[in-house]
Amino acid sequence: MKYVRTTRTVGPETTIVFCRGGMNVLAVEELHQAVDPLVEDATLHLVLEMREVEYVSSSVIQFLMEAQDWMKKKGGRTSLVGAAPAVHFAFETARLDSLFSFYETLEELGITPQAPPSSKSAPAGPSSKITPTPLASRPAPAREQAAPGRPVEKIFPKPPPKRDAAFWRFWGGLAALIAASLAWSIYLYLTRY
Numbered sequence: 401m402k403y404v405r406t407t408r409t410v411g412p413e414t415t416i417v418f419c420r421g422g423m424n425v426l427a428v429e430e431l432h433q434a435v436d437p438l439v440e441d442a443t444l445h446l447v448l449e450m451r452e453v454e455y456v457s458s459s460v461i462q463f464l465m466e467a468q469d470w471m472k473k474k475g476g477r478t479s480l481v482g483a484a485p486a487v488h489f490a491f492e493t494a495r496l497d498s499l500f501s502f503y504e505t506l507e508e509l510g511i512t513p514q515a516p517p518s519s520k521s522a523p524a525g526p527s528s529k530i531t532p533t534p535l536a537s538r539p540a541p542a543r544e545q546a547a548p549g550r551p552v553e554k555i556f557p558k559p560p561p562k563r564d565a566a567f568w569r570f571w572g573g574l575a576a577l578i579a580a581s582l583a584w585s586i587y588l589y590l591t592r593y
């Protein structure tokens with residue numbers, strides 16, 4: 401499966417990498433092939449369009465952190481567009497969500513959508529326009545409101561499930577049994593000598 405569907409240069413300094421699928425360790429090689437040449441050229445804004453990405457593994461997150469560092473060394477930046485709640489949650493869980501700019505649409509970055517190319521194409525001129533792939537049916541995450549053109553800063557994850565009384569009785573009883581056993585062992589050890 402291809403994880404990087406295509407890349408497209410928009411304007412003199414912005415390149416969009418269209419990603420898809422469940423991005424695991426196998427996707428890192430394709431990301432390297434798509435992004436490494438951009439480190440050497442005039443690209444200062446790397447945009448990863450992730451509407452078709454179901455999840456990202458830790459190896460992909462590590463790669464994206466490296467790409468972010470490369471862009472910052474050039475005076476540029478990296479943005480993630482259309483990340484599903486599961487993808488954003490992976491960054492949030494690793495406490496790395498503050499390192500990236502997350503956007504819902506390409507329009508928030510000032511990029512007017514049109515149909516994306518079906519295969520890798522040569523860099524286009526400044527008038528190139530991009531269309532994101534239609535969103536799959538997914539629930540909209542609860543988000544803080546951000547001013548237009550500014551990244552959304554926080555997604556509120558689902559709270560942990562509530563435990564019933566039987567759950568707590570079981571673990572409380574087990575803890576009491578372990579404590580009593582430990583106390584009895586210490587008593588026997590101390591009274592033996």
